[in-house]
Amino acid sequence: MKKILIANRGEIAIRVMKTARKMGIKTVAVFSEADRNAPHVRFADEAICIGEAPSNKSYLVGKKIIEVCKKLHVDGIHPGYGFLSENADFAKLVEDNNIIFIGPKSYAIKTMGDKLAAKDAVKNYNIPMVPGVDRAITDPKEAVEIAKQIGFPILIKAAAGGGGKGMRIVEHEKDVQKQMERAISEATSAFGDGSVFVEKYITSPRHIEIQILADSHGKVLHFFERECSVQRRHQKVVEEAPSSILTPELRKKMGQAAVDVAKSCNYLSAGTVEFLVDKNLNFYFLEMNTRLQVEHPVTELISGVDLVEQQIRIACGEAITINQEDLKINGHAIELRVYAEDPLNNFLPSVGTLTTYQPPKGKGIRVDDGFEEGMDIPIYYDPMLSKLITYGNTREEAIQLMIDAIEDYKIEGAQTTLPFGKFVCEHEAFRTGKFDTHFVKNYYTPEKLQKRSEEKAKIAALVALKLYFEDQKILRVPKH
Structure with a gap:
């Protein structure tokens, strides 16, 4: 592979380009009119504008991206995450145009993209499932x-969903009836598919995901887990x-379950299998994300493996040279998604x-970003500015380093x-590891954050005043 196009923008585009450059592969950036001066455009070897600012006129137009590939003789496309990364039709379009899609085959994307089809695919592997039904419900x-059979509370969930949309507890x-109508309506407008299903709602779950890699030679590996329970609006903020x-035993069981999920759809490339873990450490298959995850850096840091490099090598038909027994967890890593969002509002x-x-x-300290001083934050895209990742020998070290890094940002x-990231890292529930997906609901309010910042400002003012008075005590001899 001599040249790849990154069908994305911002920090993930730069992240992929860095690895491609390290491998001696030329890169092509695509950009919308709003991103004309963005860092990912300058970082690439070549760059082409593909349309107006709204993503449905630029980053989501697969045909335009294929045209650029043909014009510039591109060998492969890396989709990053978001946009077209989990679009089976786009992956098929890439395959049909004899361009390498650096990711899974369209069949796997389609199967795992529909939560009901995913449940059906994995049922032969004896993987634990949340009690419920594995078919669409409309009545x-x-x-x-x-609900009477499995017991309340229940979760009504969009079959084609993601990001917390089409979901009702x-x-x-x-x-x-009312909540079902709302879920169907939301799912229809978000995904063009109003299918919903019903399952038991796990009341205090942890959201744990397993990173996997699969090659075209039959090898599937897992790269341990990521803890993703600190969320707002069902979307992750701290991982x-x-x-x-x-425990080592549970890690092994969940790792094997994730490998089996990948095998159930003949998976290729990097993917993530998501699980819910209840308070008794029972785990249940949730879904599979058929792409590189936003939070992949924490796995890279504890495993010492460049996942993007592995994706490119796998796409070229190479076999994974690592064995499961070679992989060990080294140290601890934490990631904070730095969004342009107001935690007080x-x-x-x-x-x-x-x-x-x-x-x-x-x-x-690792910062993956796609912004720089003086730039405007576009209103058209996800408001993530960067990912702040810290790595230490222990969890305590990584947490303290994160607090210090937030202060220095x-x-x-x-x-x-x-400020929210700092609130999380300083909170007793997070520090002791005793938290679940309700962390924000249980512990966070804007008032608490406001109070904390006011207390710190007061302390800073008192320290400054003390220093001023100390300074006044020093005898100054006037110069003649």
């Missing part, structure tokens, strides 16, 4: 009958590896111009999730 009366029979609750997007943007540097011009 609220039927949903009530199922129902605790009482009287609310089933870490390894998880503080997994329900995490609403906070767009503006980055008048100051200075990421932290130092041993054990200078951003002005937009509100960000940096």
Whole structure:
């Protein structure tokens, strides 16, 4: 492979380009009119504008991307995450045009992209499932009958869903119809598919995912787990590896289950199998993400493996040269997604111009970003500015390094999730590992964050005042 196109933008585009450059592979960036001056455009060897700012006129137009590939004689396409990365039709279009898709085959994307099809694919492998039904439901009366069998609370969930859309928790029979109608409506508008299914709602779950890699020679490996339980609106904000609750035995069982899920759909490339783990450490298959995850850096740091490099090698038909027994967990890594969102205002997007943007540097600190000082934050895309990742020998070390790195991160011009990240890392529940997916609901309020920042400002003012008075005591002899 001599030249690859990255069908994405921002930090993930630069992340893929860095590995390609290291491997001696030329890179092509595509960009919308809003991203004309973005760092990923300058970082690439070649760059072509593919349309207007809205993603449905640029980054989501597969045919335009194929045209660029043909014009510039591109060998492969890396989709990153988001946009077209889990679009089976796009993967098929790439395959049909004799371009290498650096990811799974379209069949696997399609199978795992539909939660009901995914459940059907893995049922022969004896993988634990959340109690419920594995078919689409449209009648609220039927949903009530199922709920009575499995017990309330239940979760009504979009079959084609993701990112918390088309999802409703129902605790009482009287609310089933209304919540079902809402889930169907939301799923239809978000995914063009209103199919929903019903399953038991696990009340205090941990969200644990397993990174896998599979080649075309039959080898499937797992690269341990990531803990992704700190979320807002069902979307991850803080991730870490390894998880503080997994025993070696449970890690082995979940790793094998993830490998089996990959085998069930003849998986190829990097993927992630997501599980819910209840308070008794029972685990249940949730879904498979058929792409590189936002949080892949924490796995890279604890395993010492460049996952993007492995993706490219696998796409070229190479066999994975690592064996499962070669893989060991070394140290601990934590990632904070630095979103341009206001944690004091329900995490609403906070767009503006980055008048100051200075990421932290130092041993054990990694920043994957696609922004720089003076840039405007576009309103058209996901508001993530960067990923701040810290790595230490122990979990405690990684947490402290994260707190210090957040303090050193200078951003002005937009509100960000940096103060929220610090709140999480300083919270007793997180530090002790005793938390679940309800961390935000249970422990966080904007008032708590405000109070904490006011207390710190007060302490800083008192220290400054003390220093001032100390300074006044020093005898100064006037110069003649």
